[in-house]
Amino acid sequence: DIQMTQSPPSLSASVGDRVTITCRASQDVSGYLNWYQQKPGKAPNLLIYAASTLQSGVPSRFSGSGSGTDFTLTIATLQPEDFATYYCQQSYNIPLTFGGGTKVEI
Amino acid sequence: EVQLVESGGGLIQPGGSLRLSCAASGLTVSSSYMSWVRQAPGKGLEWVSVIYRAGITYYADSVKGRFTISRDNSKNTLHLQMNSLRVDDTAVYYCARRGSMATGTPGQYYYFMDVWGKGTTVTVSS
Numbered sequence: 151d152i153q154m155t156q157s158p159p160s161l162s163a164s165v166g167d168r169v170t171i172t173c174r175a176s177q178d179v180s181g182y183l184n185w186y187q188q189k190p191g192k193a194p195n196l197l198i199y200a201a202s203t204l205q206s207g208v209p210s211r212f213s214g215s216g217s218g219t220d221f222t223l224t225i226a227t228l229q230p231e232d233f234a235t236y237y238c239q240q241s242y243n244i245p246l247t248f249g250g251g252t253k254v255e256i
Numbered sequence: 257e258v259q260l261v262e263s264g265g266g267l268i269q270p271g272g273s274l275r276l277s278c279a280a281s282g283l284t285v286s287s288s289y290m291s292w293v294r295q296a297p298g299k300g301l302e303w304v305s306v307i308y309r310a311g312i313t314y315y316a317d318s319v320k321g322r323f324t325i326s327r328d329n330s331k332n333t334l335h336l337q338m339n340s341l342r343v344d345d346t347a348v349y350y351c352a353r354r355g356s357m358a359t360g361t362p363g364q365y366y367y368f369m370d371v372w373g374k375g376t377t378v379t380v381s382s
Contacts, residue, residue, distance in 0.1 A: 181359075184368040186301075193350055193375055194293075194301060199368035200357060237301055241367040244314045246291070246303040 152176050152240050156249035163254060169225040171252045173238035178218050182242040185214055185223045188251075189234045197236075198223065228254070258282035258371050260351050265376030272341050272380075278334040278351030278373055286329040289354035291369060292336050294347035294378075302347075305336065306354070319345075341380045348375040 153176035163169050173183065181201040186194040196205045198214035201221060211226040225232055233256060238249040264276040278290070292304040305315045305325040313325050324337040334351050355370035 182366060186369075188301075193372040194369075195372070196355075196368055196370045199355075199370075200359075200366040203357065203366075205368075205370065239301070239303075239369075244306070245316050246306070248301040248303065251300045 151245055152179060152242060152247050154238055154240055154247050154249040156236075156238055156252050158252060159250065160253040160255065162256065163228050164256065165228055165230055167228045169228050169232075169254060171223045171236055171238075171254075173216075173221040173223070173249050175219045175221075175240055175242075179240045179242035181217050182240055183214075183216065183221045184239045184241060185212075186237045186239065187232075187234045188237065194237065225254075258353075260353065260371060260373035262349065262351055262373040262376035265349065265378045267379045267381065268341055269382050270341060270343055270380055273337070273339045274341065274378060276336040276338065276349055276351075276376055276378070278336075280332045280334065280353075283353060283371065285327045285332050285334050289356075289367070290325075290327065290334045291352045291354055292325060292334075293350045293352055293369070293372075294345075295350070295375075296344070296347045299347075304349070307334070338378070341378075343380050346378060346380045348377050350375045 155174045183201045185198040188194045202214045235251045235253045259281045261279045291306045307325045322340045326335045351373045352369035353371040356365040
């Protein structure tokens with residue numbers, strides 16, 4: 151199974167900050183990497199797929215980069231509604247696997 | 257509007273069975289790749305199972321042999337039959353549609369879960 155490791159597990163930030171979350175795969179997943187946002191008590195919401203493609207309706211302050219084993223999610227200017235937990239997920243093969251999550255809090 | 261609505265969760269004793277349902281609207285379950293994903297209390301996301309358009313199914317090792325994914329095309333509904341439930345199966349269970357985008361290489365696609373239900377809670381406890 152492909153292990154996905156996110157860092158940091160949590161971070162404190164302020165509105166207006168630039169935030170970067172990293173995700174590392176235990177083996178090459180090419181560009182088969184997705185990012186989700188989850189708010190408390192809610193279902194996950196797809197932000198980015200194929201490592202860098204913004205899902206329709208997602209604000210342009212979110213961006214993704216990387217390929218192979220190392221990936222990054224960046225929030226250019228943190229907004230109040232961005233405080234949430236973020237997960238990466240590889241879709242390279244079965245079983246699909248998620249990172250442990252990064253909680254972005256004030 | 258595309259929507260998935262899960263149901264069937266509840267409190268069940270260890271060793272018991274439950275059948276979850278995921279009713280779809282705005283999409284056709286039989287022509288979609290559909291997954292179940294769960295989240296234990298205070299924990300991260302864990303993929304559980306997928307059913308392909310052709311009916312091929314895959315499972316996480318943690319549920320293999322105990323859970324069965326299926327679909328009822330006439331009702332446009334996805335199911336998850338859960339047997340021999342254990343305390344560590346306690347979680348919110350989400351159904352999700354797998355979307356796809358061509359990579360540019362013929363026959364290859366990027367896959368992602370782009371439509372999610374709100375989830376149904378399963379609690380396994382004596």
